[in-house]
Amino acid sequence: MRFFLALSVFALLGAASIFFAPGGPSVAKAQEAELRIVNHRVQTDFPTDVKFFVEVAGPDEIEEVRVYMKTIGQTSRSDYRQVEFEPGNVVSGEAELLTSGNNYVPPGTRLAYSFEVTDKAGRTLRTEDEVFVYLDTRFEWLSVSEGIVTVYYNNPLVESRAEHVLETALASMEITGPLLGIDPDMPLHIVTYHNYQEMVGALPFRSQATRERLVTAGMAFDKERVLLVHSGSSSVTGTTAHEFVHLLVGDALGRAYPQVPAWLNEGLAEYGSIHSGERDILNSRVERAIADGSLRPLSHLGSYSGTPDEILYAYAHGESVVTFMVEEYGEDKMAELMRALSRTFDIDAALEEVYGLDQHGLDSAWREAVGLEPLPPPEGSAGALARPQRPEATIAPVLVPTFPPLEATSPAQVESDTEGAGGSPDSTRRPEADAQAEQTTAVPEPGEPSEEAEEPQASGGCGAASVQSGMVGELSLILLLGMPLGLVLARRRRSEGK
Numbered sequence: 001m002r003f004f005l006a007l008s009v010f011a012l013l014g015a016a017s018i019f020f021a022p023g024g025p026s027v028a029k030a031q032e033a034e035l036r037i038v039n040h041r042v043q044t045d046f047p048t049d050v051k052f053f054v055e056v057a058g059p060d061e062i063e064e065v066r067v068y069m070k071t072i073g074q075t076s077r078s079d080y081r082q083v084e085f086e087p088g089n090v091v092s093g094e095a096e097l098l099t100s101g102n103n104y105v106p107p108g109t110r111l112a113y114s115f116e117v118t119d120k121a122g123r124t125l126r127t128e129d130e131v132f133v134y135l136d137t138r139f140e141w142l143s144v145s146e147g148i149v150t151v152y153y154n155n156p157l158v159e160s161r162a163e164h165v166l167e168t169a170l171a172s173m174e175i176t177g178p179l180l181g182i183d184p185d186m187p188l189h190i191v192t193y194h195n196y197q198e199m200v201g202a203l204p205f206r207s208q209a210t211r212e213r214l215v216t217a218g219m220a221f222d223k224e225r226v227l228l229v230h231s232g233s234s235s236v237t238g239t240t241a242h243e244f245v246h247l248l249v250g251d252a253l254g255r256a257y258p259q260v261p262a263w264l265n266e267g268l269a270e271y272g273s274i275h276s277g278e279r280d281i282l283n284s285r286v287e288r289a290i291a292d293g294s295l296r297p298l299s300h301l302g303s304y305s306g307t308p309d310e311i312l313y314a315y316a317h318g319e320s321v322v323t324f325m326v327e328e329y330g331e332d333k334m335a336e337l338m339r340a341l342s343r344t345f346d347i348d349a350a351l352e353e354v355y356g357l358d359q360h361g362l363d364s365a366w367r368e369a370v371g372l373e374p375l376p377p378p379e380g381s382a383g384a385l386a387r388p389q390r391p392e393a394t395i396a397p398v399l400v401p402t403f404p405p406l407e408a409t410s411p412a413q414v415e416s417d418t419e420g421a422g423g424s425p426d427s428t429r430r431p432e433a434d435a436q437a438e439q440t441t442a443v444p445e446p447g448e449p450s451e452e453a454e455e456p457q458a459s460g461g462c463g464a465a466s467v468q469s470g471m472v473g474e475l476s477l478i479l480l481l482g483m484p485l486g487l488v489l490a491r492r493r494r495s496e497g498k
Contacts, residue, residue, distance in 0.1 A: 040115065074222060107136040112130065171241070194231050
């Protein structure tokens, strides 16, 4: 049954949201009844932090007071903060939870908190969890709900928009829930802003340049089970349906949600969208990519980046593949895929388990279904190894000459050694030098003859240099080595003559 609820959202002095609970929360565990929470309150200073105030009393000096807190969503992990106070039997203090920057918490998040108190005598008191909704305290909020879905709005004049957002989310859940094999039972919150500039102040921080070129119509936070939507946008129906499916995919995958590739995540979001006009636009983008041959492999669409047009194309590609998966293999297989991925944390392993295909095989099957050639086998696969390969050029080993002492070497021996070594000075270059030379070699333009290609060079055989390329180097090396030897021989003749 749908009902409307006017919320007084923890308003204090117009800037802070305060929840006051005299007498404190109910006690879950207490070794000694003398320890007690006198009172406590929670204050939201949006968007920077949440403060927890508490007053504790006991028969002995209070040693430590902790506030345990956690987000109610996809994770059960809790954290705690220590309350600062002056020592005594009756103490009061506060602890702070940061909610901006790297600690960003989206408005609409349900937070659970509890207190733990210990004293010098060893007594311990632990309270049960209390829950409150962290909201944007710049506004007073109203809400409309049905089942597990609650939509918040901050202006009575846009109540009809909030109702429309709620109906869209429920319809999206009715379509996508069975497809993913889930029946959600935990609350899902949608916080709407009719004014975009108001919504910008609630989004995670981005640079000014990014904000100027990117307009965010909606953003889903799967861990917190929260969706922010610009309800004043003309695309509110498509945005709500699309982003709400992300929450459902997060519900289906749990901790494995970060492992879902973008093509599948966005493809499911578009498939679950009930705004047929946008789907027609996406289909036209895929048809255009098929026509001009600009399709990218699915394995390259694990995450999206690029121009807005390129991102929209990737959305369309993902939606087309998801539609093929559902129509070709049935809806039940998609639910099986979600279960397999949540267990394996590996998309290729999950696809293999359910469909008998990895991403490459699925991509090829989809391409054939739309009239294209399948992808060639990936490098290193059995199919790729079976393809004929061009024979690699055989590179003769380079022989580095070792010159004996000049006194024991004759001119004939020097000439023989240099010829056997290949003759050219380049034959003694380090491999690093050759690699550097390859990087700086000019490549002729197509159709422009290469100097090296004008006349084929004959191979001189193993260890022998080409005649044309090595002749000058041969002669230069012989002359350089022969001159010192000639001087030595001349000196010996002079000595003999004396």
